[in-house]
Structures are given as structure tokens and as C-alpha cells.
Amino acid sequence: MIELRSDNAAGVAPDILAAIETANTGSALAYGGDELTAHLQDVVRAVFEHPTARVFPVTSGTAANALALSAATPPWGAVLCHPTAHIIGAEGGATSLLSGGAVMQGVGGEHALIAPEQLRAALEAVRWGDPHESQPSVLSLTLPSDHGTLYRLEQVSELTAIAREHEMRVHVDGARIANAVAALGCSPADLTWRAGVDVLSLGATKNGAMSAEAIVAFDERVADELVYRTKRSGHVTSKLRFQSAQVAAYLTDGLWLRLATHANDRMRELVAELETLASYGVRLQEHADVNMAWAAMPAPALDAAAEAGVLFYRMAPEVARLVTSWQTSAEEVVEAAAIFRDAVTRAG
Ligand SMILES: Cc1ncc(COP(=O)(O)O)c(C=O)c1O
Structure with a gap:
């Protein structure tokens, strides 16, 4: 089996496991009062070049989004995001629950990226100050997008500037932010707070x-609110040091970017192979900027590839979502490409 369903299907990286093991000596104060959590705070400030940034470890991406957003919006607020965003379509309304009622509203744009003119139009159409209508309070950008595409730095800045005109805050869903930073080759600071992002x-x-x-x-x-919101939602875990140790190791010496670069490189190799199959009806729906591709090909070819052992999510009868991870090997990519080649040539 070749795992291309999700990077969530991959295991734990050896360096992270080692960090957990190192943390597993002696005892430490519970609920984040430990030295590793204090160390994580320093690491985050150094990596993001921000002297007052504050970090809150949590246990899932959904929790991170829902808590970050609920700390940034009033209950009557609207969070504007792309219609493909995970927060709008795949988190069961977690943000609405934790925020006490804020709603998600989609703002379109090609390639799963919000278009500035559509954001402007959406904001111009708002009845500001009218309590009948949720008031746009946060712009949430997914970086990289749920379709594996990326905003360029100047696009992020343009969108955040529009949000600022309406005194909105800006959130980034960075479930795969390492893949974005690695692909763009920019600094984490440039992609976030220097581009107008308030919470990541x-x-x-x-x-x-x-x-x-x-x-x-x-x-x-936002940080002040998160102190209480993380606790009340059960995310200040008693042995928080094990999460802190992981995130600190992840951000130290570029581990996060090495792992992400590996995943991005494997996708680039896979995409290069798939592009040679265009005459058999293989087409990438979006430019694969990071470690994710949405590939369209005849349904019988997808059936055959699945049968031959490639694991992927079927987003439509003729569309597969393919995701590489830190764990995907170059050999697996070669093998997957050969299976797809065989499948489409037979189907054709
Ligand atoms: C873009 C994005 N945001 C958030 C999440 C949520 O993460 P989790 O599944 O850990 O709650 C995911 C998970 O797939 C995601 O793809």
C-alpha cells in the first residue's frame, strides 16, 4: 500500500519521538507550569522574531482554529474565509460553538484562495452596525489552502490590509504552515505578523x-483571552510538557521545515510524473504548491490505481486528492507513479 490519503496518516517523526522521550525524565509542574513550556515560549518568539508572541499548545487543528477564532471574534461576529476552508466545511461548527455563535461566511476566489475584489465586495455589502446581520470580525486565511495552493506574501498583505480597513482581525489556519514556509522560502514572521496576521x-x-x-x-x-479559553475547553492538559516538548523540538534547528520540504519534494516528483500522463486524461486541478495535489483522471483509472494499492481520497468520481508527508519515500513516489501510468494507459 502506498499512503497518499493524508499527511495525518503518517506516523510520528523520530526526532519528535526523541523529544518526548527526553521530556520523560523525572517530574515537572503540571498544566504548563513546567520548564519545557517556558522554553517553547522562547522558541516561538525566536522563530517568529516577535518579542511578545504567546504560544498555547492544543491537541488538534480544529481546537487551534476554534479557540484562536473564538478569542478574536465577538459572538455576533462573522469569520470570512474561502468556501473550501476547513473551518467552514470540516470542523462541525467548532468555531461557532466555542465563540458562542459566530458564523463562517465564504468569500470566493480561484484556486481555493480568497480574491481581494471578492473580499472588498463582500465587505461593502455588509450592513455595518445592523444587529440583524452578523458583523464581519475576522478574516481567516488557510495557508496553504485546502487544495494545496498558496497565497504569495503580497497577496496575504493585500487581504489583511482590506480586513484592517474594517477593523477586522486576521487569523491563519496553518495546519500545514511549515509546508507553506518551506515552499515560499520566506521567514515565518514575514508570512504572519509582518503581513498583518494576529493569530496563527x-x-x-x-x-x-x-x-x-x-x-x-x-x-x-487575543492571547489574554486564550489563557482562559484554552483552559475552559480542556486544552490545558495536565502533562502539557509533552506537547510543549514536541512543538519546541519541531521548531528547533529547522526540523519543521526539513520535514515539510521532504513532503513538498515528494509531491513535486509525483506531479512531474503525473504531468507526463496528460494525453491519457490526467490533469491537475490546481497547481500543487506544497504536498497536496488534486488530480483528475478517468474513473476506471482511479479504480485500478486504488486496486493496485495506492491509497487516496476520492473527492469526485474522477478526482483523487493525493497528499505526501514527511514519511513518503522517493521509492513510493516512483511506485505510485508507475501504478497511475499503468492504470491510465489501460483505461485509455
Ligand atoms: C487546513 C486544515 N485545517 C485544520 C485541520 C484540522 O486539524 P485536526 O484534524 O487536527 O482537527 C485540518 C485537518 O485536516 C486541515 O486540513
Whole structure:
């Protein structure tokens, strides 16, 4: 079997496991009062070049998003995001629950990225100050998008500037932010707070951690709220040091970017192979900027590839979502490509 369903299907990276093991000596104060959690705080400030950023480890990406957003919006607020965003379509309304009623509203744009003119139009159509209507309060950008595409830095800045005109805050769903930073080759600071981002859901689990994610708040008021919101939602775990140890190791010496670069490189190799199959009806629906591709091909070819042992999510009868991870090997990519080649040539 070749695993291309999700980077969530991958295991825990050896360096992360080693960090857990190192943390597993002696005892430590519970609920984040430990030295590893204090160390994580320093690591985050250094990596993000932000002297007052505050970090809150949590156990899932959904929790990171729902908590970050609920700390950034009033209950009557609307969170604007792309219609493909995980927060709108795949988190069971977690943000609405934790925020006490805020709603998600989709703002379109090609390639699963919000288009500035559509954001402007949506904001111009709002009846500001009218209590009959949820008031847009946060812009949430997914970086990279749920279709594996990326905003460029200047696009992020353009969108955050529009949000600022309406005194909205800006959140980034960075479940795969390492893949974005690695692909763009930019600094984490440039992609986040320097581009106008107030709060980041910093993913780690998809890229090698064990149920450890974090919220990084650049905005002090959001951070102040998160102190209480993380506790009340059960995310201040008693042995928080094991999550802190993971996220700290992840961000140290570029481990997160090495793991993400590996995943991105494997996808680039796979995409290069798939592109040679265009004459057999294989087509990438979006540019695969990171470790995810949405590939369209005849349904019988997808059936055959699945039968031959490639694991992927079927997004439509003729569309497969393919995701590589820190664990995907170059050999697996070669093998998967050969299976797809065989499948489409037979189907054709
Ligand atoms: C873009 C994005 N955001 C958030 C999440 C949520 O993460 P979790 O499944 O850990 O709750 C996912 C998970 O697939 C995701 O793809």
C-alpha cells in the first residue's frame, strides 16, 4: 500500500519521538507550569522574531482554529474565509460553538484562495452596525489552502490590509504552515505578523508531531483571552510538557521545515510524473504548491490505481486528492507513479 490519503496518516517523526522521550525524565509542574513550556515560549518568539508572541499548545487543528477564532471574534461576529476552508466545511461548527455563535461566511476566489475584489465586495455589502446581520470580525486565511495552493506574501498583505480597513482581525489556519514556509522560502514572521496576521493556528501533527498543535497569538488581547479559553475547553492538559516538548523540538534547528520540504519534494516528483500522463486524461486541478495535489483522471483509472494499492481520497468520481508527508519515500513516489501510468494507459 502506498499512503497518499493524508499527511495525518503518517506516523510520528523520530526526532519528535526523541523529544518526548527526553521530556520523560523525572517530574515537572503540571498544566504548563513546567520548564519545557517556558522554553517553547522562547522558541516561538525566536522563530517568529516577535518579542511578545504567546504560544498555547492544543491537541488538534480544529481546537487551534476554534479557540484562536473564538478569542478574536465577538459572538455576533462573522469569520470570512474561502468556501473550501476547513473551518467552514470540516470542523462541525467548532468555531461557532466555542465563540458562542459566530458564523463562517465564504468569500470566493480561484484556486481555493480568497480574491481581494471578492473580499472588498463582500465587505461593502455588509450592513455595518445592523444587529440583524452578523458583523464581519475576522478574516481567516488557510495557508496553504485546502487544495494545496498558496497565497504569495503580497497577496496575504493585500487581504489583511482590506480586513484592517474594517477593523477586522486576521487569523491563519496553518495546519500545514511549515509546508507553506518551506515552499515560499520566506521567514515565518514575514508570512504572519509582518503581513498583518494576529493569530496563527500552527499545525505540527500532520508534519510529524503526535497530537500536538499550537496557537501563536501576536495580538495581546487575543492571547489574554486564550489563557482562559484554552483552559475552559480542556486544552490545558495536565502533562502539557509533552506537547510543549514536541512543538519546541519541531521548531528547533529547522526540523519543521526539513520535514515539510521532504513532503513538498515528494509531491513535486509525483506531479512531474503525473504531468507526463496528460494525453491519457490526467490533469491537475490546481497547481500543487506544497504536498497536496488534486488530480483528475478517468474513473476506471482511479479504480485500478486504488486496486493496485495506492491509497487516496476520492473527492469526485474522477478526482483523487493525493497528499505526501514527511514519511513518503522517493521509492513510493516512483511506485505510485508507475501504478497511475499503468492504470491510465489501460483505461485509455
Ligand atoms: C487546513 C486544515 N485545517 C485544520 C485541520 C484540522 O486539524 P485536526 O484534524 O487536527 O482537527 C485540518 C485537518 O485536516 C486541515 O486540513
